[in-house]
Amino acid sequence: MSRDKPKDFIVDGTGMRIGIVAARYNQKRVDALLSNVLTTLDEAGVELDDIETVRVPGSNEIPYACSMLALGEEFDALIGLGLVLAGDTNHHEMIAMSTAAALHRIAEENEVPVINGIVVVNNDAQALARCEGELNRGKEFAKAALEMAELNRRLKARAIESDQQMRQLYEEMDSFIDDLVDEDDDGEDWKR
Numbered sequence: 001m002s003r004d005k006p007k008d009f010i011v012d013g014t015g016m017r018i019g020i021v022a023a024r025y026n027q028k029r030v031d032a033l034l035s036n037v038l039t040t041l042d043e044a045g046v047e048l049d050d051i052e053t054v055r056v057p058g059s060n061e062i063p064y065a066c067s068m069l070a071l072g073e074e075f076d077a078l079i080g081l082g083l084v085l086a087g088d089t090n091h092h093e094m095i096a097m098s099t100a101a102a103l104h105r106i107a108e109e110n111e112v113p114v115i116n117g118i119v120v121v122n123n124d125a126q127a128l129a130r131c132e133g134e135l136n137r138g139k140e141f142a143k144a145a146l147e148m149a150e151l152n153r154r155l156k157a158r159a160i161e162s163d164q165q166m167r168q169l170y171e172e173m174d175s176f177i178d179d180l181v182d183e184d185d186d187g188e189d190w191k192r
Helices: 027-043 059-071 091-110 124-131 137-183
Strands: 018-023 051-056 077-085 114-121
Touching: 018 027, 018 059, 027 051, 027 077, 027 114, 027 124, 027 137, 051 059, 059 077, 059 091, 059 114, 077 091, 077 124, 077 137, 091 114, 114 124, 114 137, 124 137
Parallel strands: 018 051, 018 077, 077 114
Antiparallel strands: none
């Protein structure tokens, strides 16, 4: 993971609903990520009652739970939290790639931002630094969720406004055509 963080984008989280799916595998480190996420959301004004946390066995199960939470259309953003440590095989790479792809797909299909907070590391020292130490990825994941939730709200509001404008335009066109048909002196219905 890069250490070149973007500048903080200040978001007022008041009224935002955030769903969190956290793995129980590597629980001590994931709990530290979750604690950092919850602290950051609280500092931004997200009420504890507006946060739903679901626990799953491991990182591989995070996409399923995120998908089910996304179906309810009640969240402004979702965060998946897990930790995958490298072992003697490349299993960690398969988990990392498949969960990342699944979380992207869930976000696109359900039109809700999904933050991939699955930390993939080579050793416990890297896990400690990212989950509990100086890098504090939990804080970063929460800030990304807040920023994307804000963007999600703005873009959905714009889409709704555009849809309303199109409906109004169609109504005006229908009314105009109806008026033309009513004014047709020879009685032909050319509207068909």
